[in-house]
Amino acid sequence: MNAQRALSSFRAPEEAATQDRTWTVVRDAYRLREPVRRRRSHRRLLLAPAIAILLAVVTLSPAGATVGRWIRHALGVPHAAPALFRLPAWGSVLVSGAGGTWTVASDGSTRRLGPWHQASWSPHGLFVAVTRKDELAAVDPHGTLHWALARPAVRDPRWYVPTGYRVAYLSAHTLRVVAGDGTGDHALATGIAPIAPAWQPGSSYRLAYVTGKGRLVVRNADSKRIIWTAPLSGPAHELAWSSDGRELLAVTPTRASLYDAGGHPIATIPASPGAPIRTASLAPDGKMLAMIRGAANQDVVVWNVGSPTATSQPRRVLSGAGLRQLAWSPDGRWLLVSWPAADQWVFVRVAGMPRIAAVSRIARQFSARGAQPSAPDGFPSLDGWCCTTTGTAS
Amino acid sequence: MHRGPGAPLPLPSVTDSLVASGPLPRTRRPRARSERALIRGAIAGSETDLETLFREHWPRAYRAAFLIVHDHAAAEDIAQEAFVQAIRRLDRFDRRRRFAPWLGAIVANRAIDWLRARTARRESGQEPSESAVAADPPAGAYSEEVLIALAELSPEHRAVVVMRYVFEYTPGEIAQALDLPRGTVNSRLRRGLDVLESRLEKAQPA
Numbered sequence: 122m123n124a125q126r127a128l129s130s131f132r133a134p135e136e137a138a139t140q141d142r143t144w145t146v147v148r149d150a151y152r153l154r155e156p157v158r159r160r161r162s163h164r165r166l167l168l169a170p171a172i173a174i175l176l177a178v179v180t181l182s183p184a185g186a187t188v189g190r191w192i193r194h195a196l197g198v199p200h201a202a203p204a205l206f207r208l209p210a211w212g213s214v215l216v217s218g219a220g221g222t223w224t225v226a227s228d229g230s231t232r233r234l235g236p237w238h239q240a241s242w243s244p245h246g247l248f249v250a251v252t253r254k255d256e257l258a259a260v261d262p263h264g265t266l267h268w269a270l271a272r273p274a275v276r277d278p279r280w281y282v283p284t285g286y287r288v289a290y291l292s293a294h295t296l297r298v299v300a301g302d303g304t305g306d307h308a309l310a311t312g313i314a315p316i317a318p319a320w321q322p323g324s325s326y327r328l329a330y331v332t333g334k335g336r337l338v339v340r341n342a343d344s345k346r347i348i349w350t351a352p353l354s355g356p357a358h359e360l361a362w363s364s365d366g367r368e369l370l371a372v373t374p375t376r377a378s379l380y381d382a383g384g385h386p387i388a389t390i391p392a393s394p395g396a397p398i399r400t401a402s403l404a405p406d407g408k409m410l411a412m413i414r415g416a417a418n419q420d421v422v423v424w425n426v427g428s429p430t431a432t433s434q435p436r437r438v439l440s441g442a443g444l445r446q447l448a449w450s451p452d453g454r455w456l457l458v459s460w461p462a463a464d465q466w467v468f469v470r471v472a473g474m475p476r477i478a479a480v481s482r483i484a485r486q487f488s489a490r491g492a493q494p495s496a497p498d499g500f501p502s503l504d505g506w507c508c509t510t511t512g513t514a515s
Numbered sequence: 516m517h518r519g520p521g522a523p524l525p526l527p528s529v530t531d532s533l534v535a536s537g538p539l540p541r542t543r544r545p546r547a548r549s550e551r552a553l554i555r556g557a558i559a560g561s562e563t564d565l566e567t568l569f570r571e572h573w574p575r576a577y578r579a580a581f582l583i584v585h586d587h588a589a590a591e592d593i594a595q596e597a598f599v600q601a602i603r604r605l606d607r608f609d610r611r612r613r614f615a616p617w618l619g620a621i622v623a624n625r626a627i628d629w630l631r632a633r634t635a636r637r638e639s640g641q642e643p644s645e646s647a648v649a650a651d652p653p654a655g656a657y658s659e660e661v662l663i664a665l666a667e668l669s670p671e672h673r674a675v676v677v678m679r680y681v682f683e684y685t686p687g688e689i690a691q692a693l694d695l696p697r698g699t700v701n702s703r704l705r706r707g708l709d710v711l712e713s714r715l716e717k718a719q720p721a
Binding site for chain 2: 123124125127128129131132133134135136139140142143144146147148151206226228229230232261263
């Protein structure tokens with residue numbers, strides 16, 4: 122047999138299965154493809170930078186903030202891209218929508234992992250913990266199932282950082298822990314508030330969670346020994362450790378509190394009157410804190426929490442009605458803000474020169490017929506922006 | 516807890532008769548549409564034409580990516596991204612050209628980039644220890660020998676061999692697609708073929 126015949130008779134593994142999997146992705150890309158653009162006149166090209174500068178001045182300067190807010194309330198971010206063509210930073214975004222769970226790579230390509238409702242990256246992006254009604258499972262970024270576990274009302278899985286040797290999750294009102302290979306599942310605590318637990322990075326399996334009575338607890342997941350507890354000012358909706366495991370952020374509607382590893386409060390950011398804190402997220406390096414606050418209209422504000430003196434100087438980076446979630450890029454330079462009211466994702470550059478890039482038609486991009494929506498309004502939820510083996514999950 | 520994809524579903528029992536009563540009506544088989552017509556239809560918004568185009572070209576694109584990178588999961592990603600990229604640029608595609616060489620160039624270049632990135636990650640110690648294993652092995656005569664022989668070649672050599680003998684490009688088309696001088700393509704083809712022939716000769720029973 123000669124080389125040419127051997128090559129032409131060669132068949133790669135799983136050709137038919139890969140074809141079916143890929144067709145759905147290609148079809149979705151086709152439905153969302155950029156339409157043919159007519160050639161612009163030189164006059165319009167010359168005007169474009171001037172309009173962009175004017176918009177930036179109007180929307181970002183304190184004097185123009187009201188006007189900017191009005192523009193964004195009415196329309197969303199102007200000139201939003203019609204589809205997600207690429208991410209502004211490296212890594213992969215994990216998103217769960219009506220069509221299931223998807224990964225979005227930095228070049229904009231998407232991959233559907235399956236009909237899951239929620240997901241969470243493993244520390245190095247090699248696996249994804251996924252949930253649906255009564256099931257927790259681990260899949261790889263290609264969607265291949267590695268193990269699954271049937272438990273009632275499963276939600277909020279979180280991998281231990283940096284090894285991924287444990288996964289904590291909520292099952293109804295019970296906090297449970299399972300080994301990264303799906304073995305040794307056990308209950309750690311009952312009567313838990315419905316917010317995601319948070320592993321202390323690099324610790325001996327210390328896990329932070331909030332009890333149903335509103336108490337913050339840090340506990341060893343293997344020995345079940347309680348390390349420390351602290352009262353909270355109200356119902357918590359966010360817990361997050363800094364990447365070095367030295368600080369724990371606990372967010373309630375009235376304040377964001379930072380604790381050291383021993384449970385001592387080190388900084389508190391109170392909410393402004395009439396502007397409750399809706400969500401907050403620590404940057405991967407733990408030096409910046411982003412927050413969505415406000416009642417009917419919300420602002421995304423960023424604090425430099427790296428130095429204690431800087432915590433009183435928030436910087437507003439986006440305003441709008443109906444902003445929902447935040448996710449930091451792995452390099453900590455970009456913030457992804459989900460905006461269901463405008464059906465947009467907004468990428469805000471918070472390091473260096475300010476920049477805003479928006480993508481519209483997000484709900485449609487991650488939808489599929491016959492699937493259960495992950496949020497009440499069907500808008501996809503952000504489940505993390507991860508590292509793809511070059512860092513840690515955000 | 517259960518592991519793996521679970522037990523296969525039972526096949527439904529066949530109860531309907533498959534015997535036709537009386538002569539079957541004559542049906543005219545629809546004529547296969549030309550590639551140019553499919554592209555025109557896809558640009559105009561026909562999802563059916565796009566699917567026909569996709570299913571016609573997927574096996575070769577995926578196979579080519581696999582032969583270059585030797586990793587089925589990465590090959591699937593590469594071929595998928597190549598298709599998505601091609602779809603996004605479909606409006607700008609010059610319809611006088613053939614679709615396969617255009618797609619093949621995207622696949623080959625992406626596969627080479629992927630291999631270079633993997634080499635860089637290995638050198639910096641960031642390459643994960645896990646590797647994906649396909650449920651089905653590759654098929655075809657001497658498939659193992661083909662993979663072993665290709666592994667002895669550099670990514671650039673592999674790409675040239677795959678484009679010539681999987682996509683059936685002319686050396687001129689390969690030179691254009693990979694932005695290489697024609698002489699370089701010929702020399703890489705010669706070397707690639709020598710390695711393959713030698714490996715296959717050893718594998719053949721005496």
